[in-house]
Amino acid sequence: MYAILMLCAAAMYGLVSPVLRIAYASGLDPATATDAQYAIAAVCLWAVALFRHRGKRIDRRQWLLIALIGLMNALFCYTYYRALAVLPASVAIVFMFQFVWMATLIDAIWHRRVPGAAKWVGLVLILGGTVLAVGATGASWKSVPFGAALMGLGAALAYAVNLTLSAYNDPDVSPELRSALVITIAGLAVLAVFPPGPFVHRLMASPSPTLFWGFWVALLSQVLPTLFALVAIPRIGGRTAAVLGTLELPVAVVGAWLLNGDHVFPIRWLGVALILAGMMVSELRLWDVRRALDPQHSMLTKARLRARLVKSREVPRR
Numbered sequence: 001m002y003a004i005l006m007l008c009a010a011a012m013y014g015l016v017s018p019v020l021r022i023a024y025a026s027g028l029d030p031a032t033a034t035d036a037q038y039a040i041a042a043v044c045l046w047a048v049a050l051f052r053h054r055g056k057r058i059d060r061r062q063w064l065l066i067a068l069i070g071l072m073n074a075l076f077c078y079t080y081y082r083a084l085a086v087l088p089a090s091v092a093i094v095f096m097f098q099f100v101w102m103a104t105l106i107d108a109i110w111h112r113r114v115p116g117a118a119k120w121v122g123l124v125l126i127l128g129g130t131v132l133a134v135g136a137t138g139a140s141w142k143s144v145p146f147g148a149a150l151m152g153l154g155a156a157l158a159y160a161v162n163l164t165l166s167a168y169n170d171p172d173v174s175p176e177l178r179s180a181l182v183i184t185i186a187g188l189a190v191l192a193v194f195p196p197g198p199f200v201h202r203l204m205a206s207p208s209p210t211l212f213w214g215f216w217v218a219l220l221s222q223v224l225p226t227l228f229a230l231v232a233i234p235r236i237g238g239r240t241a242a243v244l245g246t247l248e249l250p251v252a253v254v255g256a257w258l259l260n261g262d263h264v265f266p267i268r269w270l271g272v273a274l275i276l277a278g279m280m281v282s283e284l285r286l287w288d289v290r291r292a293l294d295p296q297h298s299m300l301t302k303a304r305l306r307a308r309l310v311k312s313r314e315v316p317r318r
Helices: 002-025 030-052 060-086 089-096 099-111 117-133 146-166 175-193 197-205 207-236 238-259 266-284 286-293 295-314
Strands: none
Touching (some): 002 030, 002 207, 002 238, 030 175, 030 197, 060 089, 060 146, 089 146, 099 117, 099 238, 117 266, 146 238, 175 207, 197 207, 207 238, 238 266
16 A cells, blocks of 8 residues: 555656656746746645644654755755756766665665665666666766766755655654645745746746646645655655655656657667566565465464554554
8 A cells, every 4th residue: 555655656756757848848947847846736735734634743853854854855856956957867867766775775774784685686677777768878978077976966865865764754643734844845945046036927927837837747746746655655664665766767758658759769668677677576575476375374464464453553642
């Protein structure tokens, strides 16, 4: 259930690029799109949070965590856009996708555990598939500016830290409220870098297309992915979320093919297949199929889960 939510969040992130290309063709510019997505997302999430707010109150530790997640969201947005301004899109994506091994390394250091061989094999398949799926050629890597490379890696690190921190959100606190606070903090930080002047001017001049495309970009890039991720990641962990989050790139390739009419070369489809294979090897534990199909093992697993659920209900709430 929670893994499916994370996959849905990644799929929505993947649709952002094809939708943005259509929005840009309609006259929207990157600065306006950035401000619009945060402003509209904040309005939508607060509207939901005010009507569906329930759960525990946010304590001091959770406030700090939410603030850090919001700042990491803004830092990712800033560094990735700076990288895209200089680097070819394919190279910028490869840099950004380094968040997969960064999140795995952070998880290993924090929990003092070394991932198994299957996890590393999955990572290699995902990173190799990323290079193929974006169509990055040798020419794309020539004369890559050092500063732009740092921005790309900074975006990857910010996203990896974001995923790791999200794992420590209290699931008993309303996810709608957490999402609204994260986007509000991130939006305020982004406004310091991208002043709202172009967005306001565009909104006054062409309100209908600005609000229309701003809504769809906000829905796919901020509203639903943030809500789904903040529900799922505390349950599945930051490292698993990072691996499942790589579904973003295959969806982006398919979306560009269907929505933008891009011609996708076979080598890029091979990259998509490698990413999906890496996810399966790393997370689905295909080598345990026989145990999963064993009735006795299945009954034992259900009994353990039932006992864990009963035990969790017996723990008094503060």
